[in-house]
Amino acid sequence: MMCTAFCPNDAFEVNGYHLETRIQSLSPKEDLFVSCFRETQLHPDELVVPCVGALSLVHLLALCLKSFGKLVFNVSACESCENRAAAERLESLVALLKNHHDRIEAELIINKTATETMSPLTAESRRSFLMGLKNSLVSVVESQLPSFQHNPTDKVSRNRRVPRKVKLLRDLLNQLDQKKKDLVSSLCLYEIRVTDNCAVCPLCKGICPTGAIKIEKVDNHKTLVIDNTLCSGCGLCETFCKNDALQLQRPEGLDMAKEGGNC
Incomplete structure (x- = not known):
């Protein structure tokens, strides 16, 4: 289970x-x-x-x-x-x-x-x-x-x-104060950090299986937008980024959650 x-x-x-x-x-x-x-x-x-x-x-x-x-x-x-x-x-x-x-x-x-x-x-x-x-x-x-x-x-x-x-998770975050939001985020959410090497190409957006990565364009300026609640931590974006511009950080609670044997 x-x-x-x-x-x-x-x-x-x-x-x-x-x-x-x-x-x-x-x-x-x-x-x-x-x-x-x-x-x-x-x-x-x-x-x-x-x-x-x-x-x-x-x-x-x-x-x-x-x-x-x-x-x-x-x-x-x-x-x-x-x-x-x-x-x-x-x-x-x-x-x-x-x-x-x-x-x-x-x-x-x-x-x-x-x-x-x-x-x-x-x-x-x-x-x-x-x-x-x-x-x-x-x-x-x-x-x-x-x-x-x-x-x-x-x-x-x-x-x-x-x-x-x-x-x-989204409903929970919407109901909490900032202090509790930070706790939930640190325990449950993967974080994708974008460095200055990012060329805002569509590769990571296209390979993301959950739709967590999007590209927004305003006045000819493109920005990579990450929805951490959708990120499953698969690491495909980090692996296939040609510029090594993405860094995937695991949530604090992940390793603890996996203790206790196999399912």
């Missing part, structure tokens, strides 16, 4: 489950509990994900900065799961975010022991919720998470659209 977290262009996803949409629909609240479908639910109003490995750094920042008092990740069943490396990676990401407590007010908690039980009413509500996601998730769990096919009903939205992670 970690491949869904790392992929910047929605090429890997749980069929029919869009975590970014779920996060955007959340309203600020005092506490938020997050768990996977195998966990015992600790709270009736819980964000249930297919696997904690699906949580990217962008997802975590969006949750942290939604004014939650506590953000509790329930990983009590992860130790016995074949995907337990995902929980280890989540712990690394949470530790990284805790280092920025001056800009992240939410209290981040990793819960490894399920001590609370659900009432029968809550359990029934949870079962109803799971049944509502039957077509997209129950079949996934039963088939041990195979390679997923694109949802044919989503064909129109896949025609050169902005990836959902990018939309979530």
Whole structure:
């Protein structure tokens, strides 16, 4: 499931489950509990994900900065799961975010022991919720998470659209003050630095697979314009630049995000 977290262009996803949409629909609240479908639910109003490995750094920042008092990740069943490396990676990401407590007010908690039980009413509500996601998730769990096919009903939205992670990231940046924007940018965004050697030729623009590089022309003066939110860090622009004018800088959170094993 970690491949869904790392992929910047929605090429890997749980069929029919869009975590970014779920996060955007959340309203600020005092506490938020997050768990996977195998966990015992600790709270009736819980964000249930297919696997904690699906949580990217962008997802975590969006949750942290939604004014939650506590953000509790329930990983009590992860130790016995074949995907337990995902929980280890989540712990690394949470530790990284805790280092920025001056800009992240939410209290981040990793819960490894399920001590609370659900009432029968809550359990029934949870079962109803799971049944509502039957077509997209129950079949996934039963088939041990195979390679997923694109949802044919989503064909129109896949025609050169902005990836959902990018939309979530942009919405997050638009809502934050400058101090928190700087944090999100340093942790999540690649930076393409343009030196004076740039001749503003169209090579990097043409080779960029995500449309992150554009050329603007004003009064016969051309300028290279970079949209860092679209940059996937592929490095093609840096590699193929004839003048060595581009320098790609990795975000601070990238190496930490990749700790915890393979997907």
